Amino acid sequence: MPLVTFLGDVRKAAGRSxxxxxxxTVGQLLAAIGxxxxxxxxxxxxxxxxxxxxxxxxxNGRNIEFLEMLETPLRPTDQITVFYSGxxxxxxx
Amino acid sequence: xxxxxxxxxxxxxxxxxxxxxxxxxHYGEFNPSRSRIQVNIFLEEAVYIPTTCTQCDQAWCAKICxxxxxVRDQATMAYKVLDDKCVGCKMCVLACPFGSIxxxxxxxxxxxxxxxxxIDGDPECVKFCTPKALEYLDEDTEVRxxxxxxxxxxxxxxxxxxx
Amino acid sequence: MGGxxxxxLRVNLTKGTFKKEKLNPKLARAYIGGxxxxxxxxxxxxxxxxxxxxxxxxxxMATGPLTGTNASTGxxxxxxxxxxxxxxxxxSNSGGxxxxxxxxxxxxxxxxxxxxxxPVYLWLNNDKVEIRPADKVWGxxxxxxxxxxxxxxxxEAHVCSIGPxxxxxxxxxxxMNDKHRAAGRSGVGAVMGSxxxxxxVVKGSQSVKVARPKEFMAACLAVVNKLKESPVxxxxxxxYGTPILVNVINAHGFLPxxxxxxxxxxxxxxxxxxxxxxxxxxxxxxxxxxxxxxARVSEVKEGKYKGAGEGPEYESDWALGIATGVSDLxxxxxxxxxxxxxxxxxxxxxxxxxxxxxxxxxxxxxxxDVGRPLHFGDADALVWLVEEMGNRRGFGExxxxxxxxxxxxxxxxxxxxxxxxxAFPAYDGRGAQGMALGYATSNRGACHLRGYTxxxxxxxxPKKMDPFSTEGKAEVSKxxxxxxxxxxxxxxxxxxxxxxxxxxxxxxxxxxxxxxxxLEECLKIGERIWxxxxxxxxxxxxxxxxxxxxxxxLHEGISxxxxxxxxxxxxxxxPEYYKLRGWDPAGVPSKAKLKExxxx
Numbered sequence: 106m107p108l109v110t111f112l113g114d115v116r117k118a119a120g121r122s123x124x125x126x127x128x129x130t131v132g133q134l135l136a137a138i139g140x141x142x143x144x145x146x147x148x149x150x151x152x153x154x155x156x157x158x159x160x161x162x163x164x165n166g167r168n169i170e171f172l173e174m175l176e177t178p179l180r181p182t183d184q185i186t187v188f189y190s191g192x193x194x195x196x197x198x
Numbered sequence: 199x200x201x202x203x204x205x206x207x208x209x210x211x212x213x214x215x216x217x218x219x220x221x222x223x224h225y226g227e228f229n230p231s232r233s234r235i236q237v238n239i240f241l242e243e244a245v246y247i248p249t250t251c252t253q254c255d256q257a258w259c260a261k262i263c264x265x266x267x268x269v270r271d272q273a274t275m276a277y278k279v280l281d282d283k284c285v286g287c288k289m290c291v292l293a294c295p296f297g298s299i300x301x302x303x304x305x306x307x308x309x310x311x312x313x314x315x316x317i318d319g320d321p322e323c324v325k326f327c328t329p330k331a332l333e334y335l336d337e338d339t340e341v342r343x344x345x346x347x348x349x350x351x352x353x354x355x356x357x358x359x360x361x
Numbered sequence: 362m363g364g365x366x367x368x369x370l371r372v373n374l375t376k377g378t379f380k381k382e383k384l385n386p387k388l389a390r391a392y393i394g395g396x397x398x399x400x401x402x403x404x405x406x407x408x409x410x411x412x413x414x415x416x417x418x419x420x421x422m423a424t425g426p427l428t429g430t431n432a433s434t435g436x437x438x439x440x441x442x443x444x445x446x447x448x449x450x451x452x453s454n455s456g457g458x459x460x461x462x463x464x465x466x467x468x469x470x471x472x473x474x475x476x477x478x479x480p481v482y483l484w485l486n487n488d489k490v491e492i493r494p495a496d497k498v499w500g501x502x503x504x505x506x507x508x509x510x511x512x513x514x515x516x517e518a519h520v521c522s523i524g525p526x527x528x529x530x531x532x533x534x535x536x537m538n539d540k541h542r543a544a545g546r547s548g549v550g551a552v553m554g555s556x557x558x559x560x561x562v563v564k565g566s567q568s569v570k571v572a573r574p575k576e577f578m579a580a581c582l583a584v585v586n587k588l589k590e591s592p593v594x595x596x597x598x599x600x601y602g603t604p605i606l607v608n609v610i611n612a613h614g615f616l617p618x619x620x621x622x623x624x625x626x627x628x629x630x631x632x633x634x635x636x637x638x639x640x641x642x643x644x645x646x647x648x649x650x651x652x653x654x655x656a657r658v659s660e661v662k663e664g665k666y667k668g669a670g671e672g673p674e675y676e677s678d679w680a681l682g683i684a685t686g687v688s689d690l691x692x693x694x695x696x697x698x699x700x701x702x703x704x705x706x707x708x709x710x711x712x713x714x715x716x717x718x719x720x721x722x723x724x725x726x727x728x729x730d731v732g733r734p735l736h737f738g739d740a741d742a743l744v745w746l747v748e749e750m751g752n753r754r755g756f757g758e759x760x761x762x763x764x765x766x767x768x769x770x771x772x773x774x775x776x777x778x779x780x781x782x783x784a785f786p787a788y789d790g791r792g793a794q795g796m797a798l799g800y801a802t803s804n805r806g807a808c809h810l811r812g813y814t815x816x817x818x819x820x821x822x823p824k825k826m827d828p829f830s831t832e833g834k835a836e837v838s839k840x841x842x843x844x845x846x847x848x849x850x851x852x853x854x855x856x857x858x859x860x861x862x863x864x865x866x867x868x869x870x871x872x873x874x875x876x877x878x879x880l881e882e883c884l885k886i887g888e889r890i891w892x893x894x895x896x897x898x899x900x901x902x903x904x905x906x907x908x909x910x911x912x913x914x915l916h917e918g919i920s921x922x923x924x925x926x927x928x929x930x931x932x933x934x935x936p937e938y939y940k941l942r943g944w945d946p947a948g949v950p951s952k953a954k955l956k957e958x959x960x961x
Binding site: 212221 | 429431433585652654669
Binding site for chain 1: 592593596597600601605608609612613614634635819820821822825827829922923924
């Protein structure tokens, strides 16, 4: 099953650091996470149709923006990472 | 309604923006040594404590002033110095045990935190404090906050000890 | 003149004299302050070919017009000199309270010239200037130095100093201030040491004025409130600090591990911002006027690495931990504290250790030279070697010179991971192409701050760009480099740009100085500063050939993980970058460009 890791404050919102979920696409994955953890957390991540702003989802380290967004297909061994970006401007860190 | 300048030292990050905001508001320049609020930094212990005038109910400074230059605003209950009455005798400086009132030599007048009453009654330090270590609250709100904070701690304890 | 104090202090250490000079208002207007003004003055006054550790090099401590004001994070100062590590321009930035206190003594800049005969420190107390003997603190750590010098001067003075590393001219040496803050990179501490200048102690009660107080405060308050709205500057950074990046960059597959031999680290979570917040963090702290407060006040309470201080920050965490393969947070934190006390750049120190570890494991460094085994992941070895380096003894004598000199001595300079002899920071350019370009073109050697394209390649600011792609990276790198040079010159911290942009910063500069600045001009000034640094480097002997990357980065694909197979595609980006900069194909600024920037 695809393994999902939460980083930073997403961990706080989820109440855990990781979760294993069955899903064939990223969209389905977010829905399944919502069913396991709760609708409140699901809304933190996505509107159901799009990702919430400032939420980033990586599949095997690649941002879904460069894959197929919520339609990105998933394989059983895939690693998914969810974190907040929420930055504006020209930073350095 | 009496207002209280509430200080939460545990939230203070020692940025000292309050010192700058205060000196700018009252003197039009940035100068921490001319600020009426001071952040006392205990670096090794990681403890940072802003201190300023606590607006004593029976203020030593007001009582000792020979010209009655230190008066209490009946709305906010904060004390301010009336420049035209102050003669710069420094008796108030001697009387205050906390160092909350000082004489500024260039002006020859006593000066203290007056919750920015002499300007607009909107404390500048509070506006610039990002971690909310400084708040300007109604007295009963401030008291209620502390009661709730205590109650919350008790609530957690009860949850732990009761079956 | 608002913002600026209008006064420079020039200290001749050879003669033991000083002179107060008026700040040239035209120069200040054109270069602003901090990085811009300090670099302009330095490059006007020194021979670019000067030996950086000779008395003829100069060291400038430069504040900006917004240093010492309510501009959010308005407390920064720069240490500017010719670097003994790279031979190029050095410009290291630090927070804490030092910069503001220099302004409260009435100075915009302090220029140090020559070399004192015996160790000295400078004591500034409003108008008073004294060059005092530092023999009682020579040899002491930066922390002991600060405590002792405050006892001799004023208990609330602010101190910047070098530790034993700088005294011993280590190229990894930095200048520490307020105990835990560092002007880190490029060996600036060694220059201070070469001048027998142990410390600068400052206590002032003068004012910083601004041209239009009402408008200035309104602009400041707008910025304070905007930063409160950004989840990073008001949430992520104060809560987790910069180490929040560990897990993020690791997930992306370009967190360089074991001296860039791998790019994901199995121990990453153990060193992450999340773990630090749950274990060694005492609280967060801010620098002067900072509304973000990302510093980590920390303590390792038990065990052999017991200690207290501030850190580790992301870069320190990475260089001392992940680059060395050490996943023990206590050890990494202890190594970080040692760097602060002994006065070393954590990035340069950590990568030097990592370089030595790779050379050792490959059999290029005999164990007899080191004195003990030096394997990746060996926490004890890390802490031991950092302490040896800070004191420049044993194998640490060489290792304190940075990874390039270690690799070169043992016949494998190609195994040094850096540019212009300065170590890479915590992002592998093979996985983030914009960073590859940035590292190659940064004027001070490998540096992540000069053009932080991680902003677009990971976070999507102002838009998301694919880290693996080279498309558009030349343009965004140039833009970031110019804006950053501007921000580095006003006296504010770059981290504000997580929540605001140049368009929010320039109104504060304008209302402070009344200089008639526009946003366009501010960006142009950034470009001017960038080209000024470039010219200095070229006159010092650098050319387009030095805008390059190590063979591992250019030719060896990342070994595994999300970025497997990727190399740094510098040749695809560099020509376009030169063109956008108005430089010829060899990377030389054209006469037309220099004229446009009033540099010719």
